[in-house]
Every structure is written in C-alpha cells, then in structure tokens.
Amino acid sequence: MNSNIIVNTPCKSGGNQSWPLLFFLFLYLCGGPSCSSVDKNYLDTKRDLNDIWQGKSLSNKTVLSMCRRGANALCGLTKGGALVGTHPLSIMQGQTDESSARFTIVSNKNVPLTYVVLTLKNDDNLKIHQILEPRSSSSREFSSWRVDQLLTTDLDPKQKYELWVIGSEGKLWDRRIFAALDTKNKYPKIVVTSCMDDSFVDVQEKAWKKVVETQPDLLFLIGDNVYVTKKNMAEVTDPHVIWERYVQTRNSLYLFKILHLIPIQATWDDNDYGKNNGDRGFLFKEESRLVFETFFPQPEKKNLWIKGPGVSGILNLFNSHFVFLDNRSFRSPNQLDWPDQTHLGEEQEAWLFHFMQNAQKPVWLLSGDQFFGGYHNFESYEGSHPKSFIQFKSEFKKFKVPVVFLSGGRHLFEIMKINKKDIGQNTFEFTSSGIHSLTYANAIERNPNPRRVMGISGPYNFMEINLLPSLPQQRLRMTVKAWGVDQGMLYKKDFSFK
Numbered sequence: 001m002n003s004n005i006i007v008n009t010p011c012k013s014g015g016n017q018s019w020p021l022l023f024f025l026f027l028y029l030c031g032g033p034s035c036s037s038v039d040k041n042y043l044d045t046k047r048d049l050n051d052i053w054q055g056k057s058l059s060n061k062t063v064l065s066m067c068r069r070g071a072n073a074l075c076g077l078t079k080g081g082a083l084v085g086t087h088p089l090s091i092m093q094g095q096t097d098e099s100s101a102r103f104t105i106v107s108n109k110n111v112p113l114t115y116v117v118l119t120l121k122n123d124d125n126l127k128i129h130q131i132l133e134p135r136s137s138s139s140r141e142f143s144s145w146r147v148d149q150l151l152t153t154d155l156d157p158k159q160k161y162e163l164w165v166i167g168s169e170g171k172l173w174d175r176r177i178f179a180a181l182d183t184k185n186k187y188p189k190i191v192v193t194s195c196m197d198d199s200f201v202d203v204q205e206k207a208w209k210k211v212v213e214t215q216p217d218l219l220f221l222i223g224d225n226v227y228v229t230k231k232n233m234a235e236v237t238d239p240h241v242i243w244e245r246y247v248q249t250r251n252s253l254y255l256f257k258i259l260h261l262i263p264i265q266a267t268w269d270d271n272d273y274g275k276n277n278g279d280r281g282f283l284f285k286e287e288s289r290l291v292f293e294t295f296f297p298q299p300e301k302k303n304l305w306i307k308g309p310g311v312s313g314i315l316n317l318f319n320s321h322f323v324f325l326d327n328r329s330f331r332s333p334n335q336l337d338w339p340d341q342t343h344l345g346e347e348q349e350a351w352l353f354h355f356m357q358n359a360q361k362p363v364w365l366l367s368g369d370q371f372f373g374g375y376h377n378f379e380s381y382e383g384s385h386p387k388s389f390i391q392f393k394s395e396f397k398k399f400k401v402p403v404v405f406l407s408g409g410r411h412l413f414e415i416m417k418i419n420k421k422d423i424g425q426n427t428f429e430f431t432s433s434g435i436h437s438l439t440y441a442n443a444i445e446r447n448p449n450p451r452r453v454m455g456i457s458g459p460y461n462f463m464e465i466n467l468l469p470s471l472p473q474q475r476l477r478m479t480v481k482a483w484g485v486d487q488g489m490l491y492k493k494d495f496s497f498k
Contacts, residue, residue, distance in 0.1 A: 045114060045167075049131055073164060073170055075170075085172050085173050085174040087174060088173075088174055089174045090251050090253075090256040091105050091174065091257075092104045092264055093261035095263070095298055095304070096180060096181040096263035097303075100151060100155060101152055101178060101181075103149070103151075104149055105165065106250045107145070107165075109139045109146035110144075111168070113148070113173065114166040115131070115132040115133075116163070116164040117132060119159060119160075120162060120177075130152055130153070132150045134150055135297075136148075142240050143243055143247065147295060155179075160178075161177070162176065162178075181317075183318065184317075187467065188466075188467050189467075191211055191216040191465075192222060192432050193462045193463070194222045195271075195434025196226070196255075196434070197434070198252045199230070200436040200437060200460075203460055203485060204252075204254060204435075207436045210483060211262075212260070212262075219263065220265055221264060221265075223409055224270070224272060224368060224409065224437070225296075227271045227272075228274045229271050229274065229275065234276050235275035235282065242274050242284065242287060246295050250295065265315055265322070267311055267326060267367075267368065269369060270379075278328050278331075279332060279334070280331055285328070289310065308348065310328075311324075311326045312324055319362070319467075321355075321362070321364065322366060327367045329345070330345020334384040335385075342392070343381040344381075349392065352365075356399050359401050361401065364403075365404070369408070370409065372422075372429050398424075402497035403425065404427055404430070405427070405430070406429075408433040409431075410443075411437060411438055411439050412455060413457075413459075414444075414454070414456075417451055430465075432463035435461065435462045435485070441457060454491060456484075460485040460486070461485065464481040466478060466481070475497060477497075479492065479493070479495075480495060
C-alpha cells in the first residue's frame with residue numbers, strides 16, 4: 001500500500017452487502033479497546049437502518065431502545081419529528097444527471113459514518129431510498145481527515161431527496177437536501193465562479209449566500225478553487241501541503257455547508273494546481289491531479305461527461321457541450337513560444353479539435369485564465385504563447401457550431417467581443433473573477449482593451465448565465481448577469497449566436 005494513502009478502496013453503492021467489510025476495516029483502523037462501545041453502536045445502527053429500509057416491523061422495545069440511547073436519526077425515522085445535525089461536515093454534490101448524483105464528504109478518518117438517501121414524500125414523511133457505502137475512501141498518513149465519495153442512483157428528477165450522515169451511535173451528524181438534474185432543461189441557470197481564497201473569511205460567506213439566492217441549477221468552478229499557494233508561496237515544495245490545503249478549504253467555505261446542495265463541475269488553475277503560473281514542469285503535478293480528482297471526482301459517464309487529458313472533460317447537457325480545459329498539466333513555460341509548444345498542450349488541443357469535428361451543438365470553452373488576453377501582462381493564451389495562439393484561433397474556422405469562451409483568473413468581470421476574422425464567427429469571451437479573493441478597483445482603467453465591450457473591476461463578483469431555447473436563426477441564446485457580492489446585480493444583457 002502507498003505509504004501516503006491510508007484508504008482508497010472502491011466499494012459497492014446501495015444495498016447492505018458491503019457494510020460488514022467496512023466495519024472490520026474500521027476495527028483495523030481504530031485498533032484498540034477504546035473502540036469497543038462505538039463498535040457495538042455502529043453494528044446496532046447498521047442493523048436497525050437496514051431493518052427500517054427493508055420495511056421490517058420494529059418492536060416498541062427496539063424503538064424505545066433507539067430513542068433512549070440517543071439515536072435520534074433512527075428514532076426520527078420511526079417516530080417522526082424534525083431533526084438537526086450535530087456535527088456539520090463539508091459536503092459537495094458533484095457530477096449529477098437525471099438519475100444519479102455524486103457526493104464528496106470530508107470527515108475525521110477514524111470515525112465510522114453511515115450515509116442514507118431519503119425520499120421526501122408529499123405528506124412530509126421520509127422514506128429510505130438507499131443506504132450508501134462509499135465508492136472510495138481516501139486519506140493520507142499525515143492527515144486526520146478522509147474523503148468519502150458516494151454515488152446514489154435511481155433518482156427521479158421531479159423528486160426532492162435528503163442525504164443523511166449518521167454517526168456510530170445513530171445520531172444525525174448532518175443532513176442536506178438535493179435533487180437530480182434535468183439535463184434537457186430548456187431554461188437552465190448556471191453560475192460561474194473562480195478565485196476562491198478561503199482567507200477572505202467574511203466575504204466568502206456573504207458570497208456563497210448570494211449565489212444560493214440566485215437558485216442556480218448548476219455551478220461551474222473554473223479555477224483557483226483552492227489556494228494551495230498562499231502567503232507569497234511561489235510553488236509547493238512539500239506535496240503534503242496540497243492535500244492539507246484542499247481539506248482546509250473544504251472545511252472552511254460556506255459553499256460546502258449549505259442546506260440545499262448545488263451540483264458542481266470544476267477545473268483548476270495555478271493556485272489549486274500548486275505552483276504560481278505553473279506549467280508541465282511542476283514537480284508534484286501527479287500528486288496534485290490525484291488530490292483534485294479525490295475532491296472533485298468527475299469520472300467518464302456515458303452521454304454526460306467525456307473524460308479528457310489531465311483534469312479536462314466535456315459536459316454534455318442543456319443542448320450544449322461545455323469543455324472544461326486543463327490549462328496547467330501540459331502547458332509550455334510562459335513565453336517559450338516554439339512552433340510545437342502550446343498553452344494547453346498538443347495532446348489536449350488535438351483531443352479538443354477532434355471532438356469539435358463532429359459537434360452539432362454549441363461549444364463552450366472554459367479555462368482558468370483568459371484566451372484573448374494579449375492586452376495585459378498577466379497570463380493568457382494570447383499573451384503567454386502568441387505564436388501558437390494564432391494556430392489555435394485558425395482551427396475554429398473549420399467548424400460551424402457556435403463557440404463561446406468562459407474564463408477566470410483576472411480578478412475582474414469582463415466581456416470581450418471576438419470578431420469573425422479571429423475564429424471565423426462573431427462571439428464573446430466572458431470572464432468572471434474573483435468571488436472572494438483580491439480585486440483591484442482600477443484594473444479596467446489600467447489595462448485598456450480594444451476587444452472589451454464592458455468591464456467591472458473592484459467588486460467581488462460571479463456570473464450568472466440563463467440559457468434560453470434556440471430559434472431558427474439563433475442557435476444559442478442567453479441572458480448574462482454580473483453579480484457583486486456587496487452591490488447586487490451589476491450588469492445584465494441578452495446575447496444570441498448564429
């Protein structure tokens with residue numbers, strides 16, 4: 001076993017086949033007489049939950065025993081009553097479609113937990129839908145935390161569900177409300193964010209409360225979702241720091257404490273990669289990728305997610321293809337602009353353009369830094385690798401589907417108009433950054449941009465995209481809004497693409 005990894009075991013989802021195996025694994029990890037009372041309670045909780053799930057009638061004596069021992073989750077399932085979790089955890093709803101949803105949960109690695117998905121019926125009664133075993137559990141020897149990955153299936157997109165986390169004594173630790181995702185929704189709402197610095201303690205809570213108020217169907221985190229590199233750290237020199245900073249960020253951000261979960265899809269930029277302005281030469285890029293995929297599991301899923309090179313992938317829903325690019329793993333060093341060098345790497349660009357050859361729906365390209373950013377001295381494809389950017393642009397002239405660019409990393413909100421001479425069609429690049437990180441009040445004035453049609457610098461911000469049904473001469477229609485965390489709506493405009 002890898003000396004750094006305590007547990008990384010695939011498990012069955014749903015049903016009760018594998019919980020005894022996990023229990024004995026817990027005994028091995030716990031290893032001592034101090035676990036004995038927890039052991040018995042854990043077994044009792046698992047047994048009682050499975051009896052409830054299978055519809056077995058519990059005696060009054062059993063119910064009374066559950067309530068007396070403080071097993072409020074079990075007692076609540078049999079006797080009813082509102083329950084409040086006693087140990088709020090970091091919970092994220094990830095890859096989701098009409099019938100399934102993935103979750104990641106961060107908890108103390110020595111504490112056994114039980115995960116239950118319940119259906120909320122019209123009469124406000126709860127019924128067990130599934131008892132889940134983690135698809136995998138991951139930790140590190142140097143860390144006291146583990147990450148459990150869950151998958152629930154057989155969901156109804158019209159139904160509301162609850163996810164319960166139950167401790168070994170049958171007490172409710174945490175509960176969240178969630179739903180499946182209607183991937184054919186004609187009026188979906190997507191929120192796009194980047195630059196999530198957890199040291200902005202007060203701002204981040206206000207920011208995520210503002211996001212929740214917009215009631216999005218889906219949330220895109222497009223880079224700098226974790227500030228691994230902090231306090232003027234140019235790059236990580238100890239790979240342990242990557243894991244620790246992901247854990248710290250998950251445990252501190254209000255986003256992962258919200259009651260009504262929002263499905264999340266993500267890619268990274270340099271700060272969550274582990275090296276400021278990092279490229280393919282980063283020493284710990286493989287460890288960084290493994291950590292990213294632990295906290296943001298995005299496996300291949302037919303008709304929904306096409307896995308690409310590195311952490312890239314293509315999300316197919318809402319009559320669009322959303323291409324989440326990996327702008328770090330394959331990047332040539334900035335300003336090393338040889339003919340065979342690229343911002344995204346030859347393999348990833350070949351994968352992208354091969355996909356676009358057969359694309360019949362609008363294609364959105366998402367990256368942690370700007371594409372058309374040659375007007376400033378910070379990182380962008382155009383500014384960092386100008387020669388290969390010329391070739392990159394020319395490739396789009398081969399395709400007839402609408403293309404839209406979404407980017408982050410600039411610590412401002414900006415919309416650029418991209419003319420037909422650049423990529424063979426008129427389109428836009430939309431930049432949103434940062435939701436809670438450093439911003440600069442005069443950044444727009446300091447860097448004039450001939451492509452800019454609007455820009456806002458200073459406020460903490462995020463972007464809302466409301467997609468609309470297509471028309472015969474408008475294959476892509478949407479309303480774009482810029483939100484300021486403190487100011488409210490900063491901008492709103494309708495866009496359409498042929």
